[in-house]
Amino acid sequence: MIVLGANSDISKKFTELVLQKEDIRKVYLLSSSPDKTINFRSHLKVKYNADVEIIKLNLLDPPKIDFSSMEYSLVFCASGYMGAQQEAVITNNEDNAKITAINYSNLILVLNEIAQDMERKGEGTIIGVSSVAGERGRKSNFIYGSAKAGFTAYLSGLRNYFNKKGIHVLTVKPGFMYTKMTEDLELPKALTITPEKAAKLIYRGYIKKRNVIYIAWMWKWIMLIIKSIPEFIFKRLSL
């Protein structure tokens, strides 16, 4: 399997679960910080006898990677960047450029390379972790939100493109998860899940060949409500 954003807690837990459940042994960990991935590689070797390769992928300066020689049929993409949480998002364009590159513009170029390779091979699954933040722009994080919206649309188009070509695309929309991205935030307990739980839910979606899943389930309904608020009201809200 190929994992993009290997240092994400979700990636780690999902990869472990796959190795526990499936007959997969070859793992490619794509990471912007390969040094921080070394012990995880050992972990997968010791625990699951996996054959792990670490490949550097900095989405701010994406390299050319040859996917054709890789052995895989499952791709898990958790790459993402929420941005430095500052007051007004429109003031920090340096950071905004990073947000759009990591969550969308450079990420989809890499995924397109993988997609072409998978199309040639004719089978497999791509799992993309987007976010509920992409469903409606909010003043506090709409650069991230709009990049995720783009990514969600990309995954939906890719699914459509691959229809009848043997390749499945699963879009994952998390609400809140306890990960290193959010460790300095106060998150509402009832709406936040652990990486272990997230991995289980994603794995279930993968096995059931679902198209789009919200994790956890209540976010589907929360977003339904948020999306149904008329714009003339929504624009006055502080969410």
Next chain:
Amino acid sequence: MAVRKNITNWGNYPKTSSEITHLHDANAPDLKLSHDKKVIARGNGRCYGDASLGESVISTLELSNFIEFDAKSKTITCEAGVLLSDLLEFLVPKGFFIPVTPGTKFITVGGAIAADVHGKNHHKDGCFSSFVESFMLFVGPGEIIQCSPTENDQLFYRTFGAMGLTGVVLSATFKVIAIETSFIYQESIKASNLDEIFALFEDSAEWKYTVAWIDCLQKGKSLGRSIIMRGESASLDKLNKKQAKNPLKVHDDRIKNIPFFFPSFVLNTLSVKLFNWAYYLKQFRKKETSVVHYDQFFYPLDSIGEWNKIYGKPGFIQYQFVLPLENSKAGMRAILEEIANSGLGSFLAVLKLFGKNDSRFYNSFPIEGYTLALDFKYSKKLSGLVERMDQIVLDNGGRIYRAKDCMSRAELTNYIKAESDWFGSLQSERITMKS
């Protein structure tokens, strides 16, 4: 940036608001330290008192990678935040076990080293330190030191039992033991008083695992009424048919949780009395033998999840002391009398005979003699009893386990010699101030 959170250890007393920083990379912990604010490592918060609390806390729970395992030499290397429960899931099916384990499997390897935990086999095998070959220690900004008996040996020995005051353990290499099955052959024997239980411990020196449950509410002739449980790792031929189907069975990871804090009145003296009485009567014969799974033998409380909540919001303390062998019997009698008279009963009281200590690990808690661990619900009345028990421990030359301590006299806990410019906890500050 670190976030402030309200945290508390297993006893739910005391509670603090701490700034928490998470470590993610065992090879390069990017910690910014400053001289005016000490920090302390925190594993899974399974110590009872204030040892892993402080103004600024470093969580190691994300350091959860296994790094190396060699079945031939029986050594494993893993990061400091790996839980014993994770180790068991990995080791047991392969026919290996943790060499020293406390009464819960939900502690980290870092916590096992920092408290130098002891188990039911202390009299045979010593503490966790007996099995550790080396560890990596973060000792200050940008400085990681490999410690073993041959490299930085002073720091190696000092760290065991030092409760995080020498630095943050990042990873460790230690020995595991081979097992034929994951079951324990167990004998339970009733003792009707203190002299009987002491004699049983002395008789059981050859058994690998020994521990006794003691009913702390008994007085007079029945003072010390208890049950000793002694065990050996069971060989295949000891298992019944059902057990033999999966001789290296791993513990069940489902736990029943107590979802809310019980109202405080639930645990009054009466219920404690009933609990102890039922426990005692469950066994009709003087001696029972059985073959039980390791989860039941070592971790009877783990399956109830957050059982600590039954003590209610105010929380509880665990009081654990050890008395030198020569004073053990008289001292134990005096303390048990004090407890029985106080009426502040304990839900859990565990008695054990420690073996000789390894003097190289001078910060470790165990010394040869009897140790007793018992819980008290927190209340205002408690400090008086703790003072009286402390006095008896002091008069008998004993000491208190820092992994449980939160209010004892400094003279009983300042046996740890570890000073640092960077590391300090609520506990170390309290003890230094009182000393």
